[in-house]
Amino acid sequence: MEEQLEGIVTRHRENEGNIISILQDIENEFGYLREDAIYWVSERLDIPPAKFYGVATFYAQFHLKPKGKNVITACCGTACHVKGSERLINSLVKELDIPPGEDTSEDLRFTVEKVNCVGACSIAPVIIVNKAVHGKVSPDKLMKEIKGLKAGASKN
Amino acid sequence: MGKDISIKVCMGTGGIAAGGVEVMSAFDTAFSAAGITASVEKNCSMHKVGCRGFCARDVLVDVSVNGSKATYEYIKADMVERIVQEHIVEGNPVNEWLVKDDYHTFHDKQVKVVLSDCGEVDPEEIDSYIGREGYEAIKKVLTSMSPEETTKVIEEAGLRGRGGGGFPTAVKWQMALRAPGPVKYLICNADEGDPGAFMDRSVVEGNPHALIEGMIIGAYAIGAPYGYVYIRAEYPLAVERLYRSLQQARERGFLGKNILGSGFDFDIKVKLGAGAFVCGEETALIASIEGKRGMPRAKPPFPVQRGLWGKPTIINNVETLANVPYIVRKGAAWYAGFGTDKSKGTKVFALTGKIQNSGLIEVPMGIPLKEIVYDIGGGIEGGRKLKAVQTGGPSGGCIPAAMVDTTMDYESLARVGSIMGSGGMVVLDETDCMVDVAKYFLHFTESESCGKCVPCRVGTKRLLEILNRITEGRGREGDMDLLAELSTDVKTSSLCGLGQGAPNPILSTLKHYRDEYEAHIYEKRCPAGVCKDLLTYSVLEEFCKGCMACIRVCPAGAIVGEKKQPHRIVQDICIKCGACFETCKFKAVKKG
Numbered sequence: 001m002e003e004q005l006e007g008i009v010t011r012h013r014e015n016e017g018n019i020i021s022i023l024q025d026i027e028n029e030f031g032y033l034r035e036d037a038i039y040w041v042s043e044r045l046d047i048p049p050a051k052f053y054g055v056a057t058f059y060a061q062f063h064l065k066p067k068g069k070n071v072i073t074a075c076c077g078t079a080c081h082v083k084g085s086e087r088l089i090n091s092l093v094k095e096l097d098i099p100p101g102e103d104t105s106e107d108l109r110f111t112v113e114k115v116n117c118v119g120a121c122s123i124a125p126v127i128i129v130n131k132a133v134h135g136k137v138s139p140d141k142l143m144k145e146i147k148g149l150k151a152g153a154s155k156n
Numbered sequence: 157m158g159k160d161i162s163i164k165v166c167m168g169t170g171g172i173a174a175g176g177v178e179v180m181s182a183f184d185t186a187f188s189a190a191g192i193t194a195s196v197e198k199n200c201s202m203h204k205v206g207c208r209g210f211c212a213r214d215v216l217v218d219v220s221v222n223g224s225k226a227t228y229e230y231i232k233a234d235m236v237e238r239i240v241q242e243h244i245v246e247g248n249p250v251n252e253w254l255v256k257d258d259y260h261t262f263h264d265k266q267v268k269v270v271l272s273d274c275g276e277v278d279p280e281e282i283d284s285y286i287g288r289e290g291y292e293a294i295k296k297v298l299t300s301m302s303p304e305e306t307t308k309v310i311e312e313a314g315l316r317g318r319g320g321g322g323f324p325t326a327v328k329w330q331m332a333l334r335a336p337g338p339v340k341y342l343i344c345n346a347d348e349g350d351p352g353a354f355m356d357r358s359v360v361e362g363n364p365h366a367l368i369e370g371m372i373i374g375a376y377a378i379g380a381p382y383g384y385v386y387i388r389a390e391y392p393l394a395v396e397r398l399y400r401s402l403q404q405a406r407e408r409g410f411l412g413k414n415i416l417g418s419g420f421d422f423d424i425k426v427k428l429g430a431g432a433f434v435c436g437e438e439t440a441l442i443a444s445i446e447g448k449r450g451m452p453r454a455k456p457p458f459p460v461q462r463g464l465w466g467k468p469t470i471i472n473n474v475e476t477l478a479n480v481p482y483i484v485r486k487g488a489a490w491y492a493g494f495g496t497d498k499s500k501g502t503k504v505f506a507l508t509g510k511i512q513n514s515g516l517i518e519v520p521m522g523i524p525l526k527e528i529v530y531d532i533g534g535g536i537e538g539g540r541k542l543k544a545v546q547t548g549g550p551s552g553g554c555i556p557a558a559m560v561d562t563t564m565d566y567e568s569l570a571r572v573g574s575i576m577g578s579g580g581m582v583v584l585d586e587t588d589c590m591v592d593v594a595k596y597f598l599h600f601t602e603s604e605s606c607g608k609c610v611p612c613r614v615g616t617k618r619l620l621e622i623l624n625r626i627t628e629g630r631g632r633e634g635d636m637d638l639l640a641e642l643s644t645d646v647k648t649s650s651l652c653g654l655g656q657g658a659p660n661p662i663l664s665t666l667k668h669y670r671d672e673y674e675a676h677i678y679e680k681r682c683p684a685g686v687c688k689d690l691l692t693y694s695v696l697e698e699f700c701k702g703c704m705a706c707i708r709v710c711p712a713g714a715i716v717g718e719k720k721q722p723h724r725i726v727q728d729i730c731i732k733c734g735a736c737f738e739t740c741k742f743k744a745v746k747k748g
């Protein structure tokens with residue numbers, strides 16, 4: 001871990017980075033904001049950890065808990081909302097056993113995230129499955145995709 | 157064969173989602189298989205192009221043979237082989253897959269300025285933009301115009317900020333030029349936070365060099381050596397193309413020290429947003445670039461007085477800046493020739509929702525809404541009836557169907573209680589509930605409120621609570637007055653535009669759709685059939701064929717009945733998800 005963080009700190013010094021870019025780097029490197037990583041960087045740069053957490057909790061992009069192996073991002077923008085995204089999300093949460101108030105299943109296989117708009121509104125409703133954008137998603141199409149993923153995930 | 161062949165495949169986010177990458181490689185394979193690559197060599201070219209607006213028809217493919225162009229719609233990789241064989245080898249276009257008349261009516265009433273090169277240039281190749289007179293404007297400015305003269309052109313063109321405020325761009329630039337000191341910043345706001353809008357994404361994905369050229373001209377006009385693009389991380393493709401284009405522009409000497417030998421220095425950095433709507437607000441955006449929590453502060457001082465790192469700063473929207481090179485190249489009079497007296501030029505809208513032809517459109521300002529919905533948009537999806545058009549996103553309002561004659565300019569929109577906003581245009585039909593729409597936006601602003609000022613932090617929460625109870629059947633006498641009063645308080649006392657605009661969706665729906673609020677509050681009924689808690693589903697025995705389809709899809713196991721016997725929904729178990737309603741082929745499930 002230290003080696004990766006050393007790299008992040010060096011990059012930060014070279015590019016006049018700031019707290020946001022450090023957190024973005026940590027998130028890219030580890031998939032979420034590991035507590036030990038934040039404390040390490042905080043000590044190294046002599047910036048109190050509270051500053052990092054203040055920023056991390058302000059922005060929706062940062063995760064304080066590990067994400068699942070498969071990340072499913074559901075768009076909740078206006079266009080997707082009027083085309084029924086809420087139903088898609090409800091069925092995702094149910095099908096993937098995401099506990100209430102959480103976004104990741106207990107076995108860390110699936111994360112269901114909501115975002116405000118991914119900018120593909122003319123093919124609403126939009127669901128992103130592991131970075132691939134799917135447009136005009138119907139509940140049937142979605143369930144087929146999820147069942148496929150579930151089968152794949154249980155094999156690994 | 158001696159043919160000149162060019163293929164253009166739409167590869168914006170929409171195009172890629174529909175399989176653009178696969179289509180492109182299918183062409184590659186088919187070309188080698190048919191021996192075309194080898195026989196015509198250089199005369200056969202394949203290009204990725206950005207969004208041409210009609211994403212709902214993706215993948216769109218232009219095939220030009222010896223200069224005559226045909227456009228195909230809904231293309232999938234497995235259709236490519238036939239196109240190559242019949243169209244390119246044998247010379248007979250595959251008529252059944254070509255775009256139909258509505259593709260042309262979609263484009264006929266549009267006037268493209270910012271988008272004129274989107275869908276034509278290859279966004280990953282600087283030469284493609286240069287080949288269409290790209291970077292001519294910056295040459296003209298740097299060799300023959302002073303900063304004042306440059307701003308004068310923008311003033312005469314009447315360009316107003318496209319980020320929502322509509323503030324005259326030239327006025328901002330003049331203030332910045334007069335601001336003291338050698339260090340100034342020009343920031344491009346590519347945060348595009350309005351959910352349901354994608355104008356800026358399409359420009360950055362489809363023609364990034366126009367934005368870069370516009371920024372160089374703007375920076376020259378205000379004397380700024382440093383630029384930033386603040387772009388949201390939710391747009392990975394746009395970010396990637398932006399980085400690539402900046403690098404290409406640097407290599408060609410359009411960015412960096414002593415640009416084109418003029419002595420003017422300017423370079424652009426990219427900052428990724430981290431998912432906060434409020435960061436679209438100028439002072440919050442500046443805080444975010446500085447690496448802090450993106451909280452707005454009181455103005456004055458305005459950013460042009462004290463902005464990024466305390467220095468004079470100008471913030472302009474993507475579309476505003478991307479207009480600039482075209483205005484400089486073609487002249488102020490040409491641009492001012494479009495639009496109305498006070499709202500000049502064109503505006504890009506993201507036409508979405510329950511519309512037949514959903515997509516990105518650019519129209520002259522002052523066009524009647526009617527023409528957008530019925531001519532360009534081709535009317536409402538599924539032949540249903542128009543109910544309203546929502547413009548301006550979370551700070552905007554609804555234009556009811558009865559006012560569809562309203563013209564799209566800043567002044568007329570304000571008169572009907574909506575705003576131009578940044579260009580989101582969500583079409584709603586009779587199956588949309590206006591109270592639900594207001595609740596949707598309040599849910600958005602409540603969760604995006606940064607929490608700094610009390611009216612916004614607490615006010616949006618209370619407003620949302622009232623809307624929640626109305627839609628859940630717990631609405632009370634006096635709720636409408638309470639909503640109106642609290643809305644006015646939040647609007648007048650919030651610190652920044654987020655809170656000041658947040659009550660607009662409520663005020664506008666209260667004004668135009670009082671009857672819907674009343675139905676929810678007094679009759680505990682949702683006329684559009686959207687608000688779950690006010691609905692009951694039941695089986696109409698006379699239509700039910702007993703096919704068991706609804707029993708199979710019901711996730712709650714709430715439907716009982718034997719095969720070929722009328723089924724019944726057990727109300728205590730029903731979770732009102734609507735699956736049975738959508739599944740029943742015989743219209744035997746009643747919602748209401």
Ligand SMILES: Cc1cc2nc3c(=O)[nH]c(=O)nc-3n(C[C@H](O)[C@H](O)[C@H](O)COP(=O)(O)O)c2cc1C
Nearest residue numbers: 317318319345348349436437438472473476653654
């Ligand atoms: C809450 C809030 C969000 C905003 N979001 C955006 C945005 O996403 N994009 C944008 O260009 N302007 C946004 N604005 C407007 C900007 O603050 C600013 O007025 C604009 O970028 C100025 O550029 P222009 O003069 O070229 O329009 C937002 C304003 C507020 C109050």
Ligand code: FES
Nearest residue numbers: 075077080120121
């Ligand atoms: S609203 Fe879902 S992509 Fe824009």
